[in-house]
Amino acid sequence: MHTSFCRLRPLFLLLSFSSYGIIPAAPFTGTYGINYGRIADNIPPPQTVVSLLKATKIKNARIYDADHSVLEAFRGSGLELMVGIGNEYLKEMSLNEERAVHWIRENVQPYLPYTHITGIAVGNEVLGGSDQELQEALFGALKNVYNALNRLQLTDYIEILTPHSQAVFANSYPPSSCTFNENILEYMKPILDLFLKTGSPFFLNTYPFLSYKSDPEHIDINYALFLPNPGVYDANTSLYYDNMFDAQIDAAYAALEAAGYGKMEVRVSETGWASNGDEDETGASEQNAKTYNFNLRKRLAKKKGTPRKPKLVLKAYVFALFNEDLKPGPGSERHYGLLKADGSISYNIGFTGLTPSHSSSSILYFKDILIGSMVIAYTMTSTACITALVLVLML
Template sequence: MKSFGVHLFFLLFLAAIASFPVQAFTGTYGINYGRIANNILSPHEVVTLLRAAKIKNVRIYDFDHSVIKAFSGTGLELVVGLPNENLRDVSANADHAMNWVRDNVQAYLPDTQIRGIAIGNEVLGGSDEFSGFLLGAVKNVYNALDKLKLSHVVQVTTAHSQAVFGESFPPSSGAFKDNVVQYMKPLLEFFSQVGSPFCLNAYPFLAYMDNKDQIDINYALFLPTEGTDDPKTKLHYDNLLDAQIDAAYAALENAGFGKMEIIITETGWASHGDETEAAATASNARTYNYNLRKRLAKMKGTPLRPKNVVKAYVFAIFNENMKPGPTSERNFGLFKPDGSISYNIGFHGLKSSSADSSLPPLKEIRGFGWFGFCSIILTMSTALLLLF
């Protein structure tokens, strides 16, 4: 009778947690762990750095096993990536998707708390090289998770750039480009069915760089400014990030998906750039990221969606010295390659730096609200699901 009672309890427990949609992001503040560099810390040292900074939500762009293993037993929550170049094979072959999930996700659960899989990155809105493979890859990976009884533990998403929008100002005019809709709408329909959010890479830095004559830099940096009013909704915006998010909400609503949540999967500000990138300074980067932390710590929504708490992964842990493109691309890191801070926004690096005293600590920032109960439930559910 005792074993029957325990088994019945597990079944009831599993049924209960299955009624809650999985969340890959259980806090409000996360960070992207890019590794296009030849001089950065080892994955184990990165774990030490992140735990010291109390950054729990981490996103990588691939499925490197040395990184996944380094996060084992740490309590940090990881989103792994299926790179764009893998989309064709995973989309064309369900068995390939199953093998990928088994080898790169299931094999590391529950010790490594893999919470999500990002299927590609910024696939839509540019060239159509991978656009036709995105939905198939998303469905095959989700179905593999479902067959392995992991779809209530690991969330499937994909991140979009601002390039998917044809209009974004004022926010109420937000709409997807005509050539994106054919791919976007069926993707949103599937994500709506399985409870996945719309993931957006939003950079006030880039918007300001492209429109310096129209955008007040204080508006982009969360500094005091007159802001702007949306003539249609009459809503007031005092910072550019909120306006970018609400433009995306408007686009979703116009497409018929007004209830879908938005997660910011990348945002940040470059600390150094080319001569043509005058806004890329350590002072501006520090201001943006310091104020971003304060804004996220308030756990509030946007003017258009005040009840949808804004969640964002900052880009990125490190300056990445091997990234192509303008100088700014290699200088988004909160930390230098040796683990010292690039500038002080309240974190402490593994090594001391002259930047340590450049800004007072963020004493007013509360905990980031990691929804500890949900995290415990998800951890327990992973372990239990793997027993069946």
């Protein structure tokens, strides 16, 4: 096939999808996703990552940029991918809708529909931070990205989101008392109004590990790890919480309801537990990380809601796929990975497709397949080679 046709075909098919009313893929299949961070110099290439995700049966992945090598690797995989626009682009994008259009045309549109890009996370933990100019720019950037998607007829396929940290809340205990910080409401409300219009969820980064680390004397480690414990009773709602994760989600629901957005879905953009850290990072251990992530996976697999929203199935992106050895900050930042750099599991949380030795041998297996294919191709006629190449590209 000619290169020019290959570049045009995804857009052509996407427009055909729109013309014939084919229902787009859901933005989140099932309940379990993974954050695929890449601030590291020792992790596998994107093509191997796709194989690892398929082995673990994880269908939803999120990256923090729109790296073209990742987008290309996910092409034809059937996996759903969320891309990100970094904080460093928000101020410029808030002032210029054309900049948002250009970004989508360069980083999203050429890969559709074969790379299933289902969402764009605009910024990360902007509100609640210390950069007021960035806070002021967030809504404009979100609006321009949405308008750009609308102009390109992609709003039925791709949702816009922005992840928030728990710093946007004034308090969270008991869960029913949670409200947004007064100083961010002027920035938060227009965003929530936009998300009501677009049907986007409230994206929340929530870490029981960080809560426990900050106050280990008063927080029961078993409550943070989904282990048997006395739990917490919320007298305002008569709801009982046997784990901190559910309580933190319901705190966000309470804040949304108090602000007038009680019907908005809360989706977890990040959660996880560090397997190691600095000496003062209480609770950072491999055993605790294994316990939290194993129990979190079981909890999400039940496809249930929280005590406050029992019928709204909770969905979460876990942090993270790999340990990222180049991440700045405390030691825990480099120890959230479910997999090691060689693709083997860090600890067993029930991924039946991977074992400590299976992943490494799989990589060698794929290499053997590739080498074998090259040997076979060498003996084929040129016509047969072209035919084989076309078949491979269609996979």
